[in-house]
Amino acid sequence: MQLQLPPLNDHNLPWMDTIHPIVVHFVIAMAVISVVFDLIAVVARRPNLLEVSFWNLLFATAAIFVAIIFGQVEAGLADPYGGSRLILNLHSTLGWCLAAILSLLTGWRYVLRNRDPQSLPASFLAAGGVLALLVVIQVTLGNKLIWVYGLHTVPVVAAGRAGLI
Amino acid sequence: MAAPALPSQASAPISQLAGWLGANDLPYSLPIHPNLVHFTIGLFVIAIAFDIAGALYPIEKRVFRFLALPITRAGFHDVGWYNLLACAIVSFFTVAAGFFEMLLAVPIPGVTSSIGLQSMETMLWHGVGGVVILLAIIAMTVWRGYQRFVWRRDMGRQVQWLYLLVGLGLFLVLGLHGTLGAELAAEFGVHITADQLLNSGADLQTGLP
Secondary structure: OOOOOOOOOOOOOOOOOOOOOHHHHHHHHHHHHHHHHHHHHHOOOHHHHHHHHHHHHHHHHHHHHHHHHHHHHHOOOOOOOOOOHHHHHHHHHHHHHHHHHHHHHHHHHHHHHHHHOOOOHHHHHHHHHHHHHHHHHHHHHHHHHHHOOOOOOOOHOOOHHHOOO | OOOOOOHHOOOHHHHHHHHHHOOOOOOOOOOOOHHHHHHHHHHHHHHHHHHHHOHHHHHHHHHHHHOOOOOHHHHHHHHHHHHHHHHHHHHHHHHHHHHHHHHHOOOOOOOOOOOOOHHHHHHHHHHHHHOOOOHHHHHHHHHHHHHHHHHHHOOOOOOOHHHHHHHHHHHHHHHHHHHHHHHHHHHOOOOHHHHHHHHHOHHHHHHHH
């Protein structure tokens, strides 16, 4: 059985523009803001922000799986060259790792919230710090793929089709 | 395939900064504006989405009970308020970084985008649109604040239906606006090292190993 995608355009995509960078809005912003609100909630003693953090974390976890689905399809059509091959491999691997980490953190947070929605142990704050750091690394890798190597941009796709890279 | 350098390009104002800028026409390798955009769009969309969830609370509460996921209506509206507040704060920086980077933009000449605009039209729409959207976000935040703290402070549903409708309308504006921004990168090659190198006639196999 063969999956039939629409014909590829000048971005080498079956759809108008890359979708993965749009979906990752909701992973990056929600994961980072969740860590920020956790920190404010604990430092400034605003426990109602913990609820805001929880929902943002849950949403980030749901969104990362959608991001990975589009990311894998678009990576498969990206035709990486030179240094971008290694970066794309690292970005894919860290993406799957982040899906696991976000899922574990959300499960842990669900249990914590069921026990006491008004407080958060320092260990979860520390885990949030690690999450934020990994997100920053992942975003930097993704940034290099588009802003340095121009994957899926019209000039790079045209050069690739002409056999220039 | 490289466009020959026009005589006017050498004397273009941006050439004054040539020694300070890299191949991507920025003094650093990765642009800042597109990264702040993640926060502006993500926070705005989720803020409206959770206020919708709060507004429809009587319908959905059984579903969440079935999922063994405890919810409160006030909690949903807290997400709607605090995410929008964070969006308003970060969006000043999004627009500021956007203008700095657009002043340094050198779009690839002779390109027409997939929605039929040339580079200057796209940049003008994206620049003016960015300011209009920032104003809209500030207005929405003030409106949301009045609903939360004054007009509807004792009500279960913290937002007016009109507020949610305007929010959904802004999703469309953000989508169109974001498409213009994406085209500046992926079609006009603005601030993309590989695209700018290709346009200047460089060989990526040696220029970008």
